[in-house]
Amino acid sequence: MTAPARVGDPSTPGPARPDRQRSLTAVPDRTGRTRSAAAERAYARRAQRTQNLRGAVSGSKQAAQRQPGTTPKAPFVVMVMVVLVAGIAAIMWLSTQAAADSYQLQDAHTEATNLSRQVEQLRQEVALAESPTELAKAAAKLGLVLAGDPAKLRQLPDGSIEVYGTPSAVEAPAPPATSPPAQPPADQQQPPADQQQQPPAGQQQQAVPGGQ
Amino acid sequence: MPGPGNGRPARRPLSVRGPRPTKRRGGNSRARLVVGRLLLVGMLLVAGIKLVQVQGFQAEALSAQAEKQRATPIDIPAERGAILDRNGNQLAFSIEARSMYAVPNLMRDTWAKALEAHPEYGSFEDRARSIAKLFQQTLGTEAGGYKTDEATIYEKLTRDTTYIELADNVDPGKASAIRERFSDIGSEYRAVRVYPNGQLASNIIGAANWRKDLVPGATHGQLGLESSQDSLLAGSNGRRVVDTMQGNNNVVIPGPGRERELVAATPGKSLELTLDVDTQYVLQNMVSDYTAKSGAKSGSAVVLDSKTGEILAMANDQTFDPADFGKASDDQKRNVAVTSVFEPGSVNKIITAAAAIEAGLFKPDDVIPVPGSIKVADRIIKDAWDHGEVDMTFTGVFAKSSNVGTLIAAQQVGQDKFAELLRKFGLGKRTQSGLPGEEAGLVPPRNQWSGSTFGNLPIGQGLSMTLLQMTGMYQAIANNGVRIPPRIIRATVDANGARTETERPESVQVVSPATAKTVRDMFRAVVQNEPGQTGTGKAAALPGYQIAGKTGTGQQIDKNCGCYSNTMDWITFAGMLSADNPRYVVGIMLDAPTEAKYKSAAPLFHDIASYLSQRYQVPLSAEQSPVVTLTP
Numbered sequence: 001m002t003a004p005a006r007v008g009d010p011s012t013p014g015p016a017r018p019d020r021q022r023s024l025t026a027v028p029d030r031t032g033r034t035r036s037a038a039a040e041r042a043y044a045r046r047a048q049r050t051q052n053l054r055g056a057v058s059g060s061k062q063a064a065q066r067q068p069g070t071t072p073k074a075p076f077v078v079m080v081m082v083v084l085v086a087g088i089a090a091i092m093w094l095s096t097q098a099a100a101d102s103y104q105l106q107d108a109h110t111e112a113t114n115l116s117r118q119v120e121q122l123r124q125e126v127a128l129a130e131s132p133t134e135l136a137k138a139a140a141k142l143g144l145v146l147a148g149d150p151a152k153l154r155q156l157p158d159g160s161i162e163v164y165g166t167p168s169a170v171e172a173p174a175p176p177a178t179s180p181p182a183q184p185p186a187d188q189q190q191p192p193a194d195q196q197q198q199p200p201a202g203q204q205q206q207a208v209p210g211g212q
Numbered sequence: 213m214p215g216p217g218n219g220r221p222a223r224r225p226l227s228v229r230g231p232r233p234t235k236r237r238g239g240n241s242r243a244r245l246v247v248g249r250l251l252l253v254g255m256l257l258v259a260g261i262k263l264v265q266v267q268g269f270q271a272e273a274l275s276a277q278a279e280k281q282r283a284t285p286i287d288i289p290a291e292r293g294a295i296l297d298r299n300g301n302q303l304a305f306s307i308e309a310r311s312m313y314a315v316p317n318l319m320r321d322t323w324a325k326a327l328e329a330h331p332e333y334g335s336f337e338d339r340a341r342s343i344a345k346l347f348q349q350t351l352g353t354e355a356g357g358y359k360t361d362e363a364t365i366y367e368k369l370t371r372d373t374t375y376i377e378l379a380d381n382v383d384p385g386k387a388s389a390i391r392e393r394f395s396d397i398g399s400e401y402r403a404v405r406v407y408p409n410g411q412l413a414s415n416i417i418g419a420a421n422w423r424k425d426l427v428p429g430a431t432h433g434q435l436g437l438e439s440s441q442d443s444l445l446a447g448s449n450g451r452r453v454v455d456t457m458q459g460n461n462n463v464v465i466p467g468p469g470r471e472r473e474l475v476a477a478t479p480g481k482s483l484e485l486t487l488d489v490d491t492q493y494v495l496q497n498m499v500s501d502y503t504a505k506s507g508a509k510s511g512s513a514v515v516l517d518s519k520t521g522e523i524l525a526m527a528n529d530q531t532f533d534p535a536d537f538g539k540a541s542d543d544q545k546r547n548v549a550v551t552s553v554f555e556p557g558s559v560n561k562i563i564t565a566a567a568a569i570e571a572g573l574f575k576p577d578d579v580i581p582v583p584g585s586i587k588v589a590d591r592i593i594k595d596a597w598d599h600g601e602v603d604m605t606f607t608g609v610f611a612k613s614s615n616v617g618t619l620i621a622a623q624q625v626g627q628d629k630f631a632e633l634l635r636k637f638g639l640g641k642r643t644q645s646g647l648p649g650e651e652a653g654l655v656p657p658r659n660q661w662s663g664s665t666f667g668n669l670p671i672g673q674g675l676s677m678t679l680l681q682m683t684g685m686y687q688a689i690a691n692n693g694v695r696i697p698p699r700i701i702r703a704t705v706d707a708n709g710a711r712t713e714t715e716r717p718e719s720v721q722v723v724s725p726a727t728a729k730t731v732r733d734m735f736r737a738v739v740q741n742e743p744g745q746t747g748t749g750k751a752a753a754l755p756g757y758q759i760a761g762k763t764g765t766g767q768q769i770d771k772n773c774g775c776y777s778n779t780m781d782w783i784t785f786a787g788m789l790s791a792d793n794p795r796y797v798v799g800i801m802l803d804a805p806t807e808a809k810y811k812s813a814a815p816l817f818h819d820i821a822s823y824l825s826q827r828y829q830v831p832l833s834a835e836q837s838p839v840v841t842l843t844p
Contacts, residue, residue, distance in 0.1 A: 117384050120307050127302045127408040132493035134408075146494075149822050152756045154832050164756030164832065 145170050284456045287428045288473070289401055290447035291707070293480035295417055295437065297489040298522075298702055303417050304407050304438065304534070306431060310387035310399040311356070312378045316369055319396050340369040343394050347378070350390055356380025356404075403431045405438075411531040413492050415547040416485075416647065416700065419534035420445075435537060435545055437700070440648035441483060444704065450477030479707040486522035486702045491515060494823050496527040498816060499800075503529035506810030508783070508802040512549040513820065514683045514698075518794040521687055521696030521717070523645065526550075526680075550643075550650045553676035554782040554801060557766030558613045558748075560672030562685060562786075565610055565734060567625040567633050570727040574606040574621060576734045579844055582609065582617040589663025593619060593671070596765075608842030611737035611747035613763060615671045622670035630670065631658045636722040637685045638695060639677055644717060646700045653677035672766055673776070679784075683799030686761075686786040689732055690794035692725035732791045735760040736837040739787075739814070745842045752787055752814035754821045758833040761787020761798075763814055768804060780804040785813035789821045790833045796824050 035043070128134060148168040153161050266274065294305035323336045333339075344365035353361040358379045368376050380402065387399045405420045418436015423429055428449060433439035451474045495513055503511030512528040528548045532540030546552070568574045583601045585594040595614050609617030622630060634640070640655030654676045656665055668674030680698055688695035697717040705711045723731075739759045741750035749763040764784035770777035783802040788794045798820050800813040824830065 114385070117308065121383070123305075124307055124406055124408075127305065127406070130301060131408040131410070131412070132490055133410050133412055136493070147826075150826065152832060154756070165754075 279453075282455045283453045285474070286452045286454060288450035288452050288475075288477040289403065289428070289430065290449050290477040291479040292403060292405070292420070292431050292447065293445040293482040293705075295445075296482060296484045296705070297487045297492075298485065298524075299488065300484075301489045302408055303413060303485070303487070303489065304405060304420070306403045306405055308384055309356070309380075309402040309404045310382045310384050311380045311402045312382055312387060312390065313375060313398045313400065314369055314378055314396070315375055315398070316371055317374050319369070322396065337370065340366050343369060343397065346390055346393060350386045351379055351382060355382050400429075402429070405431055405534075407534045409489060409493075410535075411533050412489070412496055413487060413526075414531045414534045414537075415528050415545065416487070416526060417534065418648070419532075419537040421537075435534075436547070436648060437483065437485075437646075440646075441701070445480040445483065447478045447480030450475045481707075482705040483701055484703040484705055484711070485700055486517075486524065487526070487700070488524050488827075491525040491824070491827060492527060494827075495525040495820060496531070498819050498823075499527040500529045502810065502813075502816045502819075503802060503805075505807065506783075506802055506805035507807045508805040508810075510543070510548050510552075510803045511801065511805075512679055513798065513800045513816070514549050514679055515820065515824065516683055516687050516698055516797040516799075518687050518690035518788060518797045521684070521691075521698045521719075522702065523680075523698050523700050524796070526700075547647060547649065548803075549679040549801075550645065550647045551678070552803075553651050553653045553678055554784075554803070555673050555676055555766035555768075556682050556784050557672040557764035557782060558615075558618075559682055559685075559762050559764030559784045559786050560675070561610055561613070561618045561670065562689060562731065562735070562762055563630065563633050563637060564618050564622045564625060564670045566689065566723045566727055566731050567629055568606070568621045569730050569734075570723045571625060571629065573624050576605065576607045576730060577841070578606045579603050580606060580609060580617055580620060582614055582620065584616070586616045586619050586667075588619060588623075588667025591664045591667050593667055603844050605841055605844065607734045607737045607840050610734060610762065611740060611840075611842045613738075613748045618670050619667060622666065627661065627666050628658070630666070631661075633722070634669070634675075636695070636720055637688060638697065638720070639675065639681055639685075643678075643680055643684060643697045645680060645698045646714075647680075650680075651678050653681055672764060679799050679801045682784065682786055682801070683797055686788060686799065687797045688720075688722045689728050689735075690788040690797050691728075693721055693723040693728035695720045695722050732760045732788070732794070735762055735787075736791050737840050737842060738762055740837065740839065740842070742839050745839065747842070749785065749787075749812070749814040749817075751812060752785065752817040752821070754789070754818055754825065756832040756836075757789060757821070757825060757830070758791040758835075758837045759787055759789065759817075759821060760791035761785060761814075761817060763812060765811075781811070783811060783813050785817045787817050787821070789824055789830060791837070792833050792835070793831075795828065795830055796821075798824075 148170045149165055151167040152164040154164065155161050292306040295303045297303055320336050323333075323339060327333050327335075341362075344362045347360050347365045348362045351360045353359060356379060358377065360379050365378060368378060378397070381404050382399070390397055391399055402422055404422070407414070407417070407419075414436070416436055418433055418438035418440075420431050420433040420438040420442075423432050426432070430446065430449070432446060433442040438445065453472045453474055495515060499511050499513045508529075510529055512526070514523060515525040516522065517524055526547070526549050528546070530544045530546075532544040537545070569576075574580075580603070581601055582595075582599075582604050584599050585592050587593075593615050595616050604612065604614060604617055606617075606621070608614075609621065634655055640653055642650050642652045644650075656669075656675065665674060684695060684698055687698070696719045699714065699717060701714050703711050703713045722728075736758055738747040738749045738761055739751075739753040740747045741753060749761055752761055752763075753759055762785070764782070764786070766782040766784065767776035767778070768780040768782060769775070770780070781804060783805055785798075785800045787798055789796045789798070798817055800816055800820075802810075802813055805811055
């Protein structure tokens with residue numbers, strides 16, 4: 001393309017030039033072929049005339065002074081750059097976030113695994129503690145024994161009570177392995193072994209099952 | 213507009229210079245364009261063809277190759293289902309654990325290389341010592357049957373071997389604590405089967421253990437329900453693929469999308485049994501104690517829910533520790549209540565009673581003259597006590613357990629009707645309870661009966677049954693004549709908690725409800741304790757409740773003479789709580805008790821019934837059993 005002739009105000013060209021002379025003086029090149037110098041000048045003069053004429057008519061309304069068929073390129077370029085920069089920034093931010101999240105996820109996974117292990121451990125402990133075998137052991141430690149045959153009571157419609165069966169006392173349990181809670185003062189301390197072997201008479205409680 | 217082949221502009225200013233080489237240049241560039249275009253199109257075509265080839269035809273092979281290079285499949289172990297009792301208490305469940313191993317030779321080589329670069333690291337022995345120290349600190353001196361004290365671990369690590377197992381059943385947290393410090397110690401997934409109740413009900417539940425020989429390793433049942441229901445409990449392993457570093461399958465490349473689950477693991481289903489673990493515990497203790505006191509070879513007891521046929525408890529005197537079942541003897545592993553058969557003795561008389569009442573041949577208070585003995589074909593059968601001809605009520609025949617009286621009634625019933633009732637009571641056929649190793653028992657087929665057969669069967673000799681079958685007969689009478697085959701599995705529960713009830717087995721109307729009620733009322737007299745009118749099972753009575761039941765003594769075969777032994781008996785009892793509103797049916801069998809004081813199972817029934825009445829808060833019977841005349 002041939003360079004356009006600079007006519008009129010020869011100020012430096014730039015994207016922010018307010019009068020947009022550059023775009024106006026850019027003569028559309030229809031055919032792509034070369035013009036003679038004279039023809040070139042003629043075109044330039046025509047363009048100058050047109051501009052002068054327009055300037056006289058609509059003075060300050062410069063925004064509207066575009067040659068038909070041309071669009072301002074600067075805002076578009078700026079917009080594209082902004083979009084590009086914003087896009088790149090967004091991508092960088094998102095990928096950083098994704099990476100950070102994946103680490104967070106990994107941590108959360110680890111924690112979940114640990115917690116589920118802990119749950120399993122606790123579940124096992126509960127199941128073990130709940131089992132009748134363990135309960136019986138714990139009860140035996142406290143000196144409890146299984147009740148024998150209970151007597152059963154029945155209230156008749158007239159309010160009187162019938163008793164079925166005779167409650168039978170079960171054998172006294174072996175004295176609890178732990179020493180009695182009421183400890184004598186330190187000066188009267190007895191060897192604990194003796195206490196275990198010969199508990200006070202009051203400790204020898206007979207378990208009498210109640211009626212149901 | 214320029215015509216074809218005329219690229220020259222229409223108006224061209226004259227020039228003094230020679231003609232510009234526009235045309236040639238123009239022609240040239242066009243040729244170049246054409247050639248360029250052709251080249252581009254050609255390249256595009258080639259690329260396209262390659263694309264189709266790579267993406268279409270070779271896609272599978274290539275992606276498989278790529279996968280092979282970076283992907284390592286890892287099995288996702290399926291969680292084994294638990295075994296629960298009817299109230300959701302856990303009888304068996306699995307927990308995750310780790311087994312720890314080392315590769316001593318490789319460790320030593322790697323260490324030697326590292327030592328060249330960093331001589332300050334210290335010798336391999338020092339390192340082995342510090343590993344051993346951490347093992348003892350973390351695991352104590354024993355883990356899963358492996359000694360983990362410092363000296364043992366040190367010795368193992370310094371051994372000249374490629375692979376050695378260090379510990380088993382290690383808590384995953386502890387395993388990772390060790391691996392965090394010493395990454396060259398390996399750890400592998402294990403599942404440990406936990407039996408919180410120990411020996412309790414182990415002959416029913418069985419045992420499962422980790423099978424190292426399988427690839428991949430998994431927990432599988434070896435005994436009992438764990439074995440027979442293994443496919444249900446085990447579930448199926450899933451498969452996961454991770455991307456790993458080339459040459460090292462243990463270095464997993466982290467990051468999203470790197471891990472793919474090809475098949476999710478399907479956890480095994482949990483089994484909900486009909487057992488009640490508390491009742492089971494008490495029954496177990498009672499049976500073990502009583503069997504030990506009686507000197508019997510074995511003893512077992514079954515408690516059935518009379519309305520549903522569910523097995524609430526089933527105990528044998530011997531059990532084993534499922535966590536260490538390798539040490540258990542065959543006797544301990546056996547579930548005697550279903551795997552061994554015996555001749556029930558007088559307990560079987562209930563069939564004759566039911567048949568005679570159903571046919572309307574006798575009423576409970578009909579008086580029958582009972583002679584001292586009766587001849588059936590070539591055999592003479594007597595009662596357990598010597599007597600001349602005495603009068604007995606029909607109820608008295610059973611309450612006193614008269615063989616002669618029973619055979620008189622049986623002969624009136626007839627062989628065919630009796631055989632039909634044997635079948636309806638489910639004898640000679642497995643109950644399909646869901647317990648493994650169940651025996652069918654033996655009932656001689658009707659067409660093979662000899663003359664004396666009908667002198668044996670009504671009094672419970674010459675046929676055999678399991679304790680479960682025997683208890684099942686009384687369940688039918690307790691449940692208004694409707695026999696519901698007993699069962700042990702109540703429901704299956706999948707991993708999401710969805711519960712599927714097991715299909716109820718088809719019930720059989722054995723006798724009419726009216727007959728069942730009459731028989732129940734008659735058999736109350738067995739536990740009657742009145743002067744001169746005492747039944748054979750008075751020790752089974754439970755004040756406040758109408759107890760109906762029957763004692764039994766089945767003579768065992770003496771192997772020396774091939775005849776019925778006079779000293780060895782199967783002592784049986786079957787009864788229900790209570791006769792007027794049956795809730796529970798209890799069957800007991802003792803194999804050859806020797807102590808004379810314990811030659812009856814009635815006291816054990818009393819203890820069991822007493823416990824059941826408290827455990828399930830069974831309301832007292834509205835009326836007490838009336839006193840009936842046994843021998844007028």
